[in-house]
Amino acid sequence: MLLSLLLLIPLLGALGLVLWPGAPSSERLREISIVVLAVQTVASFALLLPFDAADSALQLVEQARWVHVIGLDYALAVDGLSLPLVLMNGVLCLVAAIASRKIENRPRIYFALLLVISAAVNGAFLAQNLLLFFLFYELELIPLWMLIAIWGGANRSYAATKFLIVTAVSGVLILAAFLGLAFVTGSIDFSLRPVLAGEMGMTAQFVLMGALLIGFGIKIPLFPFHTWLPDAHTEASTPVSVLLAGVLLKLGTYGLLRFCMGLFPDAWQLASPWLAAWAAISVLYGSLAAIAQTDMKRMVAYSSVGHMGYVLLAAAAATPLGLMGALFQMVSHALISGVLFLMVGVVYVRTGTRDLNVLRGLLNPQRGLPLTGSLMIVGVMASAGLPGMAGFISEFLIFRGTLQPFPIATLLSMVGSGLTAVYFLLLVNRAFFGRLAIAPGEVVNPRILDRVALREQVPAIALSLGVLVLGLAPWLLSDLSEAATTGLSLINGDLS
């Protein structure tokens, strides 16, 4: 029942928002949705109580017949892979709601959509039926499209349309693969069983896995399917960017691990050298493209392309350690990119620009944004994999887990990790170091930026603390998921 609650709470909340009597102010709607999401987050953390970390099997299974004729049943369960992602979803949706200040344009719909996304993502992480997963996967798509298309920036319709078309293709490919699976095996039982693909021919496995790979590769996103992401991020508002980078990209990596790797283990292992090469290309490409960016948000977006490439690398190796690293990377990337997007948002609101050619000296203690700058430094250092923060642990686990099977791809990915330091250092050095820029036209009186109240920074501070806690006490996450990632791995034990 607990798992269904995670879907029901936000969905009922969304319904409540829409039906709320009178004309509630934007602030009131925000408060309601914060309360709903807080309850949902508490409920998801409550999963930790009955959850048995030592058990790699599915737990808290909930099943009900639904549209059984076409194989669509209601089946939810949680394991060590999905539990941290559900927790992450709760926290980041809450952060996004808190960061959604001053939504004057149709706030009722805005917050309702936010809650629907939260429910859909929970559903996707928990679904144990392929069609049910697909349903939730698509359910999150339209709200996000609307969040970009209605509350986005100047060029929002281009970005939103691109997002919709590209991710719809991703959905179609995934659905095609799931249907193909049924078609080939001749059963219309879509419940998630890893053995399903066992009796299939290799060609069939490759075709279906390829469709899934491209489908999830678009979502993750991996080179060359990534160009929707920088556009979507640039046009999306700050909370939507936090959701997009923190939660929705993880649906792609989750799908990669759960379905591509989980359903087609044999084909996956045959393809793994190519996947590792693809991962290394994606990492290097994302990092290099990020260096060339002058828009802070685009830079962070390209960094996501690079950092999600590590997950593919780890999945290709499919060692227990690598998969733990992949999960760690999903969680830490969510927290870190949350901090980064929130800070970029603060800078954008205060200065009106994200252009690194214009911004200077924002660390200035009197007239600048010192706390924002400090949090930004924490975020970029974590993203660059500095020890003591979560990003380092995930990179170390991944590289350590993938070095033996794929030494060259791993070393190239480590170069990508070095490049992360390059572009993020450029960002901090340009925007925050140096002398505070004098706004054009105001030669005598430099512009004084509005002070940022401490309470505005609470979400970012909380996320930063999370990054530090996971970086210093990584066992908090690894103990929770070790059984599951080990169970998921295709290669057991040490290779040497």
Place this chain on the structure above:
Amino acid sequence: MTSELPLPIQTAWLIPLYGFAGMLVSLPWACGAFRRDAHRPAAYLNILLTLVAFAHGSLILQQVIQFGPADLSFPWLNVADLELNISFSLSLTNLVALELITGLSLLSQVYSLGYMDKEWALARFFALLGFFEGAMSGVVLSDSLFQSYFLLEMLTLSTYLLVGFWYAQPLVVTAARDAFLTKRVGDVLLLMGVVALCAYSGVMGFNDLYAWAAQDSLSPLAATLLSLGLIAGPTGKCAQFPMHLWLDEAMEGPNPASILRNSVVVTCGAIVLLKVMPILQLSPIAIGVMLVIGSISAIGGSLVALAQVDIKRTLSYSTTAQLGLVFIAIALQIPVLALLLLFTHAVSKALLSMSIGGVIASTNCQDITELGGLGSRMPATTTAFLVGGAGLVGFLPLGGFLALAQSIELLSVRSVPYMAIFLLTNALTALGLVRVFRHVFMGSSLIKSRRAAEVNWQMALPMVALSVIVLITPLMLLRLESLEGLLAFPLWAAALVVSSGLVGLVVGALLPLSKAWSRSLNPLLRWWQDLLAYDFYTERFYRLTIVNVVASFSRLAYWFDRKVVDGLLNGVARFSLSSADSLKLSVSGQSQSYVLTVLVAIVLFLTSVSWFLT
């Protein structure tokens, strides 16, 4: 498991935490929770914590001298086949290094009270110093390669933040960037080495790694790559060629941090190198590379120091040179010598840095050609410079002399060319110090030094204290090492060291120092001067090579992204939109035709799928 150990040893894990705690307690002041001009409490708290760290270290040192070394280990992360521990090795060497670090940190924090007197962000500075000290203490005590890497990277971060302390100045911005990126290059290579070692050996503790390396199961290529990775990190940390530029640029940061950077940060890098030394023996090529790096840094660094006019840069290049000697000593597998050199260099160089910090604080000038005649005006500072210089260049009974005489003795049986490098470096160092001394402290007062006064007591006290420490360094060494061990060098070795120093002294004393000489009209001489003054054009070399490569690739990637990847996507979109536009003209409105189209499409799809899948 450690219940039988005495309490100070059991709680040794606290030592790095004192520094980090110092950072935490300073945060309220640094974040502006209190009045902006009342940052002193944060400084006092930091000094207190450093004092505690020093005292705790002394207690442990005493215990270890009495009862022998001890090890501490706590499990940290245990996933799949990976087992990472937090482990400390409380050996005599590590503890002496720890005392050196906490002691010098204490002195330079007191010094900062004077030097940073008017600084508005004093709390932030002390917070960073605490972070710095904590990371360094952890590095020297570390008994695991993973932990050493972890803390070295933290050191990189804190160096970046300390160098970038005055972030509003343009030169500081580039200096902080270069410091971070140069070290980061070394660190990423080191990480490759660490990950590879971890993957192939499965262990991270130094002793386990030695045991693994002794079995020697790696291919020569793998061993070489691995060793080169392990060398790269310390090369960056110790400011060795070709990753030395950052130390020189880092001089843009506050001086108290420079004191630590020039003395103990580089020592940390060298100590990590010492700890991985037994693993490096897998690869003769790596040893050769270390010797080359050390030799180039020693000779090149001391030559470049001669051509600098910035008083802080003369020192930073001499640090590169001295650490070059340490690299040679480590490569030749003489750890005792490396430690001796490190210790004597650290205390002397810290004192020299304090002295020139005094000059800068009092004159607000770093250009030695604009200074002069400070000797009579600033007696304590002058004495500190003399004592520090004497300690560094092998002045007769001082620490540097003992270390160098030992080196000559040990090298004479192993490798005479390296002996020559040691002597040459010593002569050049002496020459450089005499040159600076003549410029700054002797001669007639120039405009900027005419009204200079002696430094305030917060700066003078650590200077005097450290002068005394430099003077009694030989006695301290004698306590640690037996008399016979330390003085076991023949007379001719002593004579060689002293005479090499004297040659430098005499040449330096006779060198013409007129302003005209500082940039010669003679084209050949000027070419040489420029070559050295611009550090063999290293910066230009960086820009033409690695910076250029990364920048070009990033531009190429972005161009490809916009034109090819995005262009293709937009092209497909445009095509489908236009074909939809033309299709809508053929719409008839008859539902049968739609059903027919859909059916045909499904049949075609399923046929193609089944053809594919069978």
